[in-house]
Amino acid sequence: MYIAAIIALMVGAFLILIRALRGPTAYDRILAMNAMGTKTVILVALLGFASGRPDFLDLAIVYALVSFITTVAILKYIEAGRLD
Amino acid sequence: MRYLTFVLVLCGFYAVLSGQFHNSFLMAVGAGCIALIVFLGARMGIVDEESYPGPGVWLRALLYAPYLLWQVIISNIDVLKRVLSPSMPVSPRMVRVPYSTKTAFGTVTYANSITLTPGTVTVEVTDDGLLIHALTAEAADGLKDGSMEAQVKRLEGTK
Amino acid sequence: MEWTHTVTAVFLGLGCLFSLAGSVGLLRFPDFYSRLHAAGKTDSLAQMLILGGLLFVSPDWGVSARLAIIAVILFFTAPTATHAITKAARLDGLEPWTKEDANHE
Structure with a gap:
């Protein structure tokens, strides 16, 4: 069950990767990577349950926060041209 | 009062994530982290009315949540239908919707909330309205009847 | 098979369906602004369904609390990130695609 869900998410992630590669604008790529971040969080949580080690959820929390900050940081850099 | 709530929330967060109270070293480090976060929060000036709107808002948010959840489900089914239909029935447009919150x-x-409802995404917030990107004309019209705005104003408590 | 596992399977299945729909939409929609609809909306429901489904099989309350924290974080950050991307694109002067553009080509 978990494995099936993981495979479905990986297929989705692969489709997103195609969009990230094709572009055509930088924002399409950022959007794709943002969606990828959400998928990764769910994937890590599912992996934890599949391997019987729910401790993985801590990693998922950290990844959720970091991926949001990454997206916002990239966008702030594009908007303002600097990060401070 | 706000600082007290802040510290209590952080203590709860620590307790949930660590789940143990017997290792005194980890307890001390946790207390140190809480103190550091409160200090940084105070220095950044983020412990204010905006981050702790008061207990009334939390209660009203509980009433607002089911409505929002229902909107999310409708909008997902809407996206699903559009994605699966081979002809791609979209005719995107930009509309400006006034707001009175x-x-x-x-x-x-x-x-x-507009971003989460069927067929609409908020692009920009300015003083004279919200710039909305709608997938179809019907989606844009659906916003203008103001049912969602009424819900948000009830949440806000200004109605 | 216990009933909790059945409930989890249904939730995971629905979540994966919406997640895949979002990915396909990201590929198929004609322009950046329409892709936002596919990506921004399906993510929030898909994560709620999958994490909510896992709640039924979580072994203790600590795991349940972590799942709830992840769901809440993602629920608040996903629309915010979507809006941030849109605003940056708008400031950069990206024009939305309309039906008329397609007819001209």
Whole structure:
């Protein structure tokens, strides 16, 4: 069950990767990577349950926060041209 | 009062994530982290009215949540239908919708809720309205009847 | 098979369906602004369904609390990130695609 869900998410992630590669604008790529971040969080949580080690959820929390900050940081850099 | 709530929330967060109270070293490090975060929060000036709107808002948010959840489900089914139909029935357009929410909290909630409802995404918030990107003309019209705005204003408590 | 596992399977299945729909939409929609609809909306429901489904099989309350924290974080950050991307694109002067553009080509 978990494995099936993981495979479905990986297929989705692969489709997103195609969009990230094709572009055509930088924002399409950022959007794709943002969606990828959400998928990764769910994937890590599912992996934890599949391997019987729910401790993985801590990693998922950290990844959720970091991926949001990454997206916002990239966008702030594009908007303002600097990060401070 | 706000600082007390802040510290209590952080203590709860620590207790949930660590789940143990017997290792005194880890307890001390946790207390140190809480103190550091409160200090940084105070220095950044983020412990204010905006981050702790008071207990009334939390209660009203509980009433607002089921409505928002239902909107999310409808909008997902809407996206699913559009994605699966081979002809791609979209005709995107930009519309400007006025808003009458009073507080920043209400406006942000309204804008984010619009993003989650069927066929519409908030692009920009300015003084004279929200710039909405709608997938179809019907989706744009659906916003203008103001049912969602009424819900948000009830959450805000200005109605 | 216990009933909790059945409930989890249904939730995971629905979540994966919406997640895949979002990915396909990201590929198929004609322009950046329409892709936002596919990506921004399906993510929030898909994560709620999958994490909510896992709640039924979580072994203790600590795991349940972590799942709830992840769901809440993602629920608040996903629309915010979507809006941030849109605003940056708008400031950069990206024009939305309309039906008329397609007819001209």
